[in-house]
Amino acid sequence: MPDTRIIGELCDGCGECVRACPFFAVDVVDGKAALAESCADCGICAAACPQGAVAVPGGAAGTGPARGAAGRGAWVWAGGDAAGEIDPDAAAVAAAARAAVEVEGEPVAAVLPWEPAGGAAALATLGVDEVIVIPGGDQPAAVAAALAAALAAEKPRLLLGSAGAAARRAVAGAAALAKVAFAAGVLELEVSGAGAEFTRLIYGGRFTARVSAAVPVACTLDRRAYGRPRAGGGAPPLRTLEVAAEGGAATGAESGGSVTRRKVGPLTQAVPLAEARMVLAGGPHLAPAQGAAEAFALLERTARALGGAAACDRQAAEAGLVGGVPVVDAASGATIAPDVYIALGLEGSPTHNGAVARAKVVVAVTQNDAAPIMTGADYVISAEPMAVLQALAKMAGVA
Amino acid sequence: MSDGGGAPPAGGPGAGPATPAATTPAGAGPAAPAGAGPGARRLFVLLKVAPRPADVYFSASRAAVDATNAEREIGFSDRTALEVARILALEAAAGGGAGAGGAGAGGAGVGAGTAATQTVEVAALSWGPAADEKVLRAALATGATRLLHITTPLDEAAAADPLVVASGLAAALGRGEPWLVLCGDESADESRGAVGPMVAALLGWPFIGGVVRAKWAAGGADGAGGAATLEVEAEEGPNLVSYVVRPPVVLAVNRHGPAPKAASPLQLMKAFRQPVDRLEVEVAAPALKVRSLATTEVKRRLNEPIPGAAEDALAMLWAKLRERRVI
Numbered sequence: 021m022p023d024t025r026i027i028g029e030l031c032d033g034c035g036e037c038v039r040a041c042p043f044f045a046v047d048v049v050d051g052k053a054a055l056a057e058s059c060a061d062c063g064i065c066a067a068a069c070p071q072g073a074v075a076v077p078g079g080a081a082g083t084g085p086a087r088g089a090a091g092r093g094a095w096v097w098a099g100g101d102a103a104g105e106i107d108p109d110a111a112a113v114a115a116a117a118r119a120a121v122e123v124e125g126e127p128v129a130a131v132l133p134w135e136p137a138g139g140a141a142a143l144a145t146l147g148v149d150e151v152i153v154i155p156g157g158d159q160p161a162a163v164a165a166a167l168a169a170a171l172a173a174e175k176p177r178l179l180l181g182s183a184g185a186a187a188r189r190a191v192a193g194a195a196a197l198a199k200v201a202f203a204a205g206v207l208e209l210e211v212s213g214a215g216a217e218f219t220r221l222i223y224g225g226r227f228t229a230r231v232s233a234a235v236p237v238a239c240t241l242d243r244r245a246y247g248r249p250r251a252g253g254g255a256p257p258l259r260t261l262e263v264a265a266e267g268g269a270a271t272g273a274e275s276g277g278s279v280t281r282r283k284v285g286p287l288t289q290a291v292p293l294a295e296a297r298m299v300l301a302g303g304p305h306l307a308p309a310q311g312a313a314e315a316f317a318l319l320e321r322t323a324r325a326l327g328g329a330a331a332c333d334r335q336a337a338e339a340g341l342v343g344g345v346p347v348v349d350a351a352s353g354a355t356i357a358p359d360v361y362i363a364l365g366l367e368g369s370p371t372h373n374g375a376v377a378r379a380k381v382v383v384a385v386t387q388n389d390a391a392p393i394m395t396g397a398d399y400v401i402s403a404e405p406m407a408v409l410q411a412l413a414k415m416a417g418v419a
Numbered sequence: 420m421s422d423g424g425g426a427p428p429a430g431g432p433g434a435g436p437a438t439p440a441a442t443t444p445a446g447a448g449p450a451a452p453a454g455a456g457p458g459a460r461r462l463f464v465l466l467k468v469a470p471r472p473a474d475v476y477f478s479a480s481r482a483a484v485d486a487t488n489a490e491r492e493i494g495f496s497d498r499t500a501l502e503v504a505r506i507l508a509l510e511a512a513a514g515g516g517a518g519a520g521g522a523g524a525g526g527a528g529v530g531a532g533t534a535a536t537q538t539v540e541v542a543a544l545s546w547g548p549a550a551d552e553k554v555l556r557a558a559l560a561t562g563a564t565r566l567l568h569i570t571t572p573l574d575e576a577a578a579a580d581p582l583v584v585a586s587g588l589a590a591a592l593g594r595g596e597p598w599l600v601l602c603g604d605e606s607a608d609e610s611r612g613a614v615g616p617m618v619a620a621l622l623g624w625p626f627i628g629g630v631v632r633a634k635w636a637a638g639g640a641d642g643a644g645g646a647a648t649l650e651v652e653a654e655e656g657p658n659l660v661s662y663v664v665r666p667p668v669v670l671a672v673n674r675h676g677p678a679p680k681a682a683s684p685l686q687l688m689k690a691f692r693q694p695v696d697r698l699e700v701e702v703a704a705p706a707l708k709v710r711s712l713a714t715t716e717v718k719r720r721l722n723e724p725i726p727g728a729a730e731d732a733l734a735m736l737w738a739k740l741r742e743r744r745v746i
Contacts, residue, residue, distance in 0.1 A: 043708050060704060101655045160627075164620040185628045185655055192613045193620030195582065201706035202582055204611035217710070220611075222579075223472040227484055229579070230711040240611075277668045279625040279651075283661040292629070292654050292675070294605075298746070346674070359745040381745050382720060383736060398721040399736055407729035415733065 022059030023076075024066070028052055030073035040068035042215045042232040062234040064214045094121045094178035097167070097187045098130040098146060102281060103158050104137030106146070109182035114148050115247025117180045120211050126177070130256075131170070133163045133190075140255035147250035151258040159278060164193030169263040171198045171236065177211060179238040183295075188240050201233035204240045211235065221355070221378075243357050244378055293346050297359045298328030299379075300412070301348060303366025304336045305386065307406050312341035315406060318413055319364070320345060325416035328358070333372045348375045362412075365405035368393025459538040460511070460640060460647065460666075462504045463592060465602035465614070466497045466543050466558055468551040477712070483575075484712060491554050496603025498561070498679035500672040503633050504541045504601050505562025505680065507649075511539035511640035537640040537647070540564050542595065546573070546587055552695055559690035560682035567591065567696045580705040585617030587700040592622065594698075599649075599666045604628055604673040612671060619669035627662055628671040629654040636663065 022045070033051040040046075045059040053065075053073070066074035094117040098110035107113075110130060117128045127149040133156040136142040143151050156166030167190055171179060179194070181187030188204065195202035201216075207228065208219040216237040222229050293299065300323040307315035316332070323330040332342040334349045348356055349371045357378035364385045366372070373396045376382060384397035385408045394400055401408060470489030478485040543558040545551065546569035559566050569591055577583045592600060600622075602615045612628060619626035632652040640647055649664040654673060664670075682690070725732045725739075740746045 044710075060706070101658075101660070160616075160625045161620060161623050164616070165623070168620075188612055189616045189626055189628060192581070192616040193626065196585055196617035196620045199582070199706075201580075202613065202617070203707060204581070204613040222712075223470075223475045223484065227475075227477075228713050229709050230713070231579075232708045232710050233706050240613075276665070277624045278665045279627055279668060280663040281660060282663055284658050285661075292656075292673070295656060360740060381740065381743060395722065396720055398723065399739060400722065400724045401729075401732045401736065402724065403727075403729045403732055408733060411729045411733045414730075415737075 022055050022057070022061050024055060024059055024061050024063070025075045026053045026055060027073045027075055030071045031069075032071055032073075034070065036068045036070060037065035037074060040064050040213070040215070042217075042234055060234070062214070064234055067214055093127045093129060093176045094118070094180060095129050095131045095152070095171075095176045096146075096148065097179065097181040097191050098151075099133045099163070099186055099190060101184075101186045102284070103134050106132070106136050106138065106142055107182050107184055107187055109184060109187075109243075109246065111146050111249035112246035113180050113182045113187075113241055114146055115249050116209065116241055116245055117178060117247075118147075118250075119247055120178060120180075120209050129176070131167065131179075133157070133166065135258070143258065144253060144255040145249070146256070147253060148256050150256050153258060153260045154263065155260065158281070160189050160193065161277075163190055165197055166263060167191075167194035168197035170261050171200060171238075173263050174261070175236065177235040177237070178209075178216070179236065180209075181238075181240040182246075183240060183243050191238050191240055195238035198236075198238075200236050200238050202238045203231060203233075205242045206239040207242045207245050209239060209241070209245065211237075242378070244380075293329045293331055293348070293356060296323075296329035296356070298326055299323070299331050299348070299356060299358045299361045299376075300326070300328060300409075301331040301333065301361065301363045301366055301376075302336060302342065302345070302405075302409075303333045303363065304339055304341065305367070305388070305405060306336070306365035306409065309339070309341065311406075312336075312339075313343065315409065316342045316345055318409060318418070321418045322409065322413040322416050325418050326412075328360075331356070333363075333366050333369065335367065335369065348372060363393050363397070364409055366393055367391045368396055459540050460598040461596055462507060462539060462541045463595060463597040463600045464497070464501045464504050464541060464543050464558070464563065465588060465600065465618070466493050466501070466545040466555060467603070467606045467614075468493055468545060468547050468554045469606055491551060493554060493557065494603050494606040495679065496605050496672060496674050496676075498603075499674060499676040500601040500603050500670075501541070501543065501558055501562050502677045502679050503630070503670075503672050504599075506677060507599075507633060507635065507640075508539040508541050508562070508564075510635055511537065514639055537642075539640050542567055542597075544588065544591060544595070545569065546571070546584060546591075546700075548572075549697075555695075556690040556693075557682050557687065559693050560686035561680045565696065566693070567595070567698055569698045569700055571699045571702055573702060576705040576708060577702055579709060580707045581611070581613035581617055583703045583705050585614045585621060586703045588614065589618050589621035590700045591698050592618065597667065600624070600669045601630075602669065602671050604630075604671045615669055615671035622667070622669070624667050624669050625664070626669045626671070627651060627653050627664070628673075630670045630672045631659075631675045632677075633664075633670060 031052045033048050037046045045056045063076040066076045096114045100107045129150040130146045130148040131152045154166050154170045156163035181191035206218045210217045217232045302319045320330040331348045332345045337347045355375040359380045361376050361379040362383040382397045383399045384393040385401045385405045468491050470486035474489030475486045541563045542565040543563035544567045604612050616626045630653045636648040636650050651662045651664045
């Protein structure tokens with residue numbers, strides 16, 4: 021049972037609480053508000069009630085998600101993979117954060133576990149109002165614990181991270197420790213009053229779900245939700261926030277576990293498909309079967325030279341044409357959102373087209389005018405796919 | 420097991436498998452693998468069974484998705500994580516340190532040497548409806564020595580909230596004395612990778628995502644001086660990063676790890692005779708509320724033909740891509 025109570029003498033049944041509740045847990049029955057079992061004691065209805073007819077229990081913090089207790093502003097996780105690094109997508113996430121909270125003129129801060137190696141110049145590129153350094157060392161558990169403690173201390177309404185691994189590690193970990201609502205891969209985000217609504221993809225990208233939660237909310241963004249970074253501006257003020265992990269939150273040191281980053285080298289293969297900004301995908305019509313192995317090898321080399329990744333559709337994979345090239349297909353959950361997706365000799369099955377629906381630009385290279393990929397493409401080149409691949413390879417400097 | 424979202428619990432409890440199973444009530448007793456020796460290193464692999472996305476449709480009312488008739492499967496990355504664990508266990512038994520991971524690495528190259536005194540056990544842990552046990556038994560046929568199944572019911576809102584799922588898994592792991600936890604970087608129905616870092620944070624353990632390879636460092640499973648360490652390679656953006664890892668730690672394996680092993684019919688038959696440890700955990704209140712669902716909006720595309728032969732068309736395409744600031 022919820023601890024929140026409706027004060028019947030004050031309630032006039034206006035329904036403001038019904039409209040405000042993100043959990044659909046309030047209804048008006050016989051002219052008075054009534055709470056359902058699903059009430060999360062978040063306090064949003066109390067804030068919305070013009071009659072002051074909702075009594076919210078105090079002292080509930082720590083027993084459940086720390087909802088309904090947010091302060092102001094948005095934080096953007098800007099820590100990169102290694103000490104001193106800044107997440108290359110932090111400025112784009114900061115722009116998205118600003119769009120989410122700008123209606124109420126709230127500040128956007130970048131949070132880092134270390135002072136950036138690039139100094140003030142690096143900070144100026146972030147387009148934020150403030151930089152907060154929360155020293156957490158280089159152990160992921162300690163970083164997440166320090167961020168969680170900082171969230172509890174300063175109560176920003178939003179904590180956003182990029183689609184990168186470092187942001188996911190820190191933001192998801194801190195949300196778990198701080199018991200803050202968390203969603204990954206958010207496509208759209210709106211913050212209004214004490215609630216937040218966002219859209220995310222489910223079931224391999226076949227459906228979108230509109231989800232609500234009471235602030236504070238932590239999210240990692242899908243690349244398509246990134247904003248356009250603010251140009252110019254000076255270095256924002258920087259402050260260091262020393263916080264102690266609350267409630268004995270584990271920091272990694274107690275567990276005895278540790279990770280030591282030892283050596284960094286380029287991937288022997290192209291950029292991971294999920295993270296590639298450019299994807300070259302081949303289908304069964306890229307080349308005749310007897311030349312398919314060489315064609316897909318050229319596809320991989322060209323993609324790598326262009327800083328992207330190679331892929332294929334399910335039909336090419338099932339025909340055994342492609343070696344180790346990964347499949348793009350919504351049926352197996354392999355959906356991608358590159359900036360540019362170039363489909364060479366590929367028909368475009370519904371599950372393939374669904375998997376690339378989030379690409380910014382789709383290019384179809386096919387001589388089949390009836391191929392379904394044609395309708396799902398921004399640009400269509402009706403030339404021989406292998407000839408276009410060879411031209412691409414030449415342009416990329418691939419022998 | 421990388422996401423809380425996406426897969427609501429399958430409808431109905433279904434007929435449980437006609438095989439032995441033990442249930443551990445909430446909060447009672449450890450969930451440690453029953454056969455574990457006192458000094459065993461326990462590798463837990465988190466597995467998420469989810470409906471195959473292609474089999475999921477909108478219900479007639481369009482207010483919910485219908486996965487009733489969808490085939491349920493363990494995600495590819497989760498199965499890759501199980502393969503990493505299987506190879507680590509094999510290497511430990513052989514006293515070698517050739518490494519688990521990398522495309523095509525398989526179990527080949529297991530080094531010769533004296534078998535480790537430390538037993539390494541692989542336990543699969545999953546949370547979902549009892550009917551999923553039929554799917555999960557494939558894990559017993561492909562490397563897991565124990566199967567622990569959390570059968571506490573999850574409603575749709577709770578199943579879609581990664582914090583709820585991570586909290587339950589962390590609670591179960593806390594009772595199981597794990598030495599290393601592996602999971603997939605993405606699940607069968609979503610590819611968000613939220614649960615792994617959340618479980619790590621709740622346990623207070625380090626976390627590495629994008630893992631493609633793990634092998635025993637010097638000393639194998641016994642370790643040098645009794646502290647076994649692992650050498651782990653992970654994909655981070657455009658880089659392949661090497662780590663020295665001292666467990667306990669959570670590793671999320673991506674789909675570029677070793678190819679998952681397929682179970683033979685004989686292995687599956689044996690797996691169906693093995694017991695399953697059923698667990699119950701407390702379910703936290705979900706913080707997320709699904710308000711509406713929609714089919715993914717198909718972006719309106721330009722459908723602009725680019726004329727000319729290959730090289731000319733490509734030059735024109737590149738100019739257009741530059742204009743749109745996508746290259």
